[in-house]
Amino acid sequence: STRNKLIVAAIDCLHRHGYQATTTLLISDMAKVSRGAMLHHFPTRVDLVIAVAEYVIHHQSLYYARELRKHKRGWDRFVAMTDLTWRAWSRPSGIAVIEIMVAARSDPQLGLRFRPVAQRFEDSQLAEMRKLGRLAGVHDKAEVDQLALFGLATIRGLAIDLMLNHDRSKISPLVGMLRDTK
Numbered sequence: 001s002t003r004n005k006l007i008v009a010a011i012d013c014l015h016r017h018g019y020q021a022t023t024t025l026l027i028s029d030m031a032k033v034s035r036g037a038m039l040h041h042f043p044t045r046v047d048l049v050i051a052v053a054e055y056v057i058h059h060q061s062l063y064y065a066r067e068l069r070k071h072k073r074g075w076d077r078f079v080a081m082t083d084l085t086w087r088a089w090s091r092p093s094g095i096a097v098i099e100i101m102v103a104a105r106s107d108p109q110l111g112l113r114f115r116p117v118a119q120r121f122e123d124s125q126l127a128e129m130r131k132l133g134r135l136a137g138v139h140d141k142a143e144v145d146q147l148a149l150f151g152l153a154t155i156r157g158l159a160i161d162l163m164l165n166h167d168r169s170k171i172s173p174l175v176g177m178l179r180d181t182k
Contacts, residue, residue, distance in 0.1 A: 014096035078136035
């Protein structure tokens, strides 16, 4: 319960304030948890931030599985991943992970620990896209990988744009264009 409160508060902080302003003090205040309780669960900020990334990635995977079942097997599911990926990365938890990704570039400790987490997620997403591609009649693994990586990178970039200008109406047509390239 305390651990979950801290993770949820950290997601909110990262989304609202960005990585640099997300301090352990701010997180413990938002979670209404004592500093000692926070340090018991997460001795360092990096420990907490890695837990956030793992939490979000786990919940995104559950989200994809749940939402994909709503689409007809085959091409419909394959194409649906674009919209699902956009929804996942443009909500507060997705933005929080993007903040972590950017921070991992300049924080050596975070970068060292975050890269394997990000790689596991990417590998998992590629495996899912390959499966969806096969069911949609796309058997070229390299083509599916390129489409998946291009889509994911583009969506993350669009999410960064959303962070800066907060105008979904300008971005929605771009997500549609990306979906239609498949």
